[in-house]
Amino acid sequence: MTSFDYIIIGGGSAGCVLADKLSACGKYTVCLIEAGKSDQHWMIQVPLAVIALMRSKARNWQLNSEPEEHLNQRKIFNPRGKTLGGSSSINAMLYVRGQKEDYDHWEQLGNKGWGYKDVLPYFKATEHREMGENDYHGTSGELNVSESKSKLDISESFIKAAQTCGFPLNDDFNGKEQEGIGFYQVTQKDGLRYSSAKAFLTPNLARENLTVLTDIQVEKILIEDKKAIGIEYLSKGNTCQILANNEVILSAGAFHSPQLLMLSGIGDPEELEKHNINLQHQLNGVGKNLQDHIDILTVNQVNYQQLFAYRPKSAWWFVRNALTFFTKKSGILTSVIAEAGGFIKSDPSLARPDIQLHFIPAAMDDHGRNNKILLKYGIAMHACLLRPKSTGKVTLSSDSIKSSPKIFLNMLSHPDDMDLMVKAVKISRQIFTQEPLSTVITKEIFPSQQCQTDAEIAQFIRSKANTIYHPVGTCKMGSDEMSVVDNELKVHGINNLRVVDASIMPTLISGNTNAPTIMIAAKAADLILRK
Ligand SMILES: Cc1cc2nc3c(=O)[nH]c(=O)nc-3n(C[C@H](O)[C@H](O)[C@H](O)COP(=O)(O)OP(=O)(O)OC[C@H]3O[C@@H](n4cnc5c(N)ncnc54)[C@H](O)[C@@H]3O)c2cc1C
16 A cells, blocks of 8 residues: 555645645655646646636636525636646736734634734745845745736726725735735746746655645545544546555645545534435534635726727737737736736725725626627726625535535625625725726726616625635634634644645635635644644
């Protein structure tokens, strides 16, 4: 039987960091197992292809939620990366850490060692910031962070319009202050995507003590006497096992990590019984506490053509500008689409931002999958709640890993979330009425001029709100009865098993979740190696 010191399940944002850090000293054998394929594909490398990855069946799990009670029974599309690099190979590349208070809150909840002062060194240590180092940034890490190589004029216009509304300019959302409007920093190098795989895994593939297996979907974690001893998977109809001498580390992401725990007999007995799964250990919190950023898009038609649209003039502009990619590694092929945005307060009296904006130089709808609307020249604004109060859950749809987990986002189940979403739509509209954006706008597509009262806006939100792809919390860190891992990310009650990915966040951070997940994995590696 094959064995390794450490088995990591899932080669995503967290898994690639762990594979690097645990194999670096050469003392331990490490096996990283990824369900998806290799990340050697032009769509992953070229930033603008992020739109195409939304529709990729090969490298995107393309999950869907169950019908959402408060969103007109719509099933919400949940893309997730299925390749080395995981979701960092299909994401929008924005480098955002969240707010100091997010981590101080984790510590206040009892998670010693996870306050801002503790996590900042890990953000800095994993970062190579092209713009240089300072109190908040590092230059010796693996993850390349750069300015966007594409800064469209229309994105600049958005920044000016938002400033006119009174929102301050900010050139670094990860510095002293998060609040403000500006261009996002991106995980790119030389105009190409810099995923977690590219940063932490690819340079280390030649290490003799590191084995990377792709196209293998782990079926369950083997548990014996409350101890994880290895993993099991199916290959060509045969059941195969790999044993772990030291630990199994689960990094399959916020939907698949709880699924795999439950399939391995760890979870709420009621849920396991429904699928005749033998209980190994009762942990009622597995799959609960799902939190995600609910988002609403406001879309306008414009009489301006230098943006992304399926129109002849846009196509010509696109071709002319795309050429700079091949000569200078810049231009619109390097665009992350949401080049500009920011963090704002819905009310100036608030202590910190509660809404995030992503400006889109296209008539965007349905995750970019609505081709018809892209026939119009348009601009759009994502507005999402940074700390929504609604929580959902992940359960099983069968006793097999081949069935997708059941996702209940339960968005807008808390009434405060709807109130803030209505404000978010009003703020987006307010920005669109300012110069220089207002001069190019010819018509509001969504919500449309007929939609004016709060009740009408709420109805629009129910019919259109979506995820902005940041599910967390389903194997939460803590010491209360609903927590799944402790502050060293060890699964409560089971030896030699940790969960290390976005699922361990006890509460959703106020921003995009890739950099925080990388930070979590880098800190976990130190905990494992007792550094
Ligand atoms: C479309 C999109 C856009 C986003 N944009 C941004 C952004 O711009 N900035 C940002 O900060 N964040 C962004 N995010 C969020 C961010 O990328 C994720 O929060 C982060 O990548 C999560 O990391 P993870 O390690 O928890 O999971 P993942 O990176 O998803 O990794 C989980 C891995 O486990 C594998 N796996 C699952 N089940 C199994 C199994 N049974 N056996 C073996 N392997 C398995 C998966 O294939 C996957 O590779 C975006 C996400 C998406 C989907």
